[in-house]
Amino acid sequence: MDKNTNLPEEENSALNINADENVSGTEHLTDPLEESDTDALETELRESRDKYMRLAAEFDNFRKRTAKERIELFQTAGKEVITDLLEVLDDADRAQAELEKSGDNAALKEGINLVFSKLRSKLQARGLKAMEAIGKEFDPDLFEAITEIPAPTKDLKGKVVDEITKGYYLNDKIIRHAKVVVGK
Known part of the structure; x- marks a missing residue:
């Protein structure tokens, strides 16, 4: 076993x-x-x-x-407010141009210029930047062509000759296209 x-x-x-x-x-x-x-x-x-x-x-x-x-x-939270203020800024630019033409009161001009510069600086502090258009090559992504005129010089063919309404950037984003006259 x-x-x-x-x-x-x-x-x-x-x-x-x-x-x-x-x-x-x-x-x-x-x-x-x-x-x-x-x-x-x-x-x-x-x-x-x-x-x-x-x-x-x-x-x-x-x-x-x-x-x-x-x-x-x-960055673009105040876009609507700033867009509404652009019309005021346009009026301020026109008023400033008229003030420069008239030679009435120097103190009045200085006061109004201070107000306009303060408005511009406040908007710039919020990220608003004016678009440079005159003399630039026409770019339909940046500019809105209102009309074409014969170019005063050959250098200005296809370039912006005049600016009707300024264009603006808000923090490097276009919030309003510039309305321009293009040379042909």
Whole structure:
């Protein structure tokens, strides 16, 4: 009898043979279902990682885009107020030009000029910048052509000859296009 079991030797030897077959069989025997399952799991894992990386990148782009939009919103928050004040600024420019022509009262001119310069400086502090147009190459993205006239010189062909209404930027964004006369 074997010392490990109480079975007779014949039965024990049969069990040992079966045990040996099972042990040796598992070393060389591979289950085809396990390999395909492993491949499928690895493929699924790669796809999941790819989806995760794309989702993370998409979220990062969304975060950056909303931050940029928020900054732009703060920069142009007073756009309507400043746009309404542009008409006042145009009137101020016209009044200043008329004051320069008349030679009546120097103190009056100085006072009105101070008011106009203060208005301009306050608007500039808020990000308003006048557009330079005269003598520039005509660009339909910046200027609105009111009319074309024969160019006084060959240099002014296709360029802005006169400015009817000034154009303005608010924090480097156009809020009003300049109305200009173009030389042809």
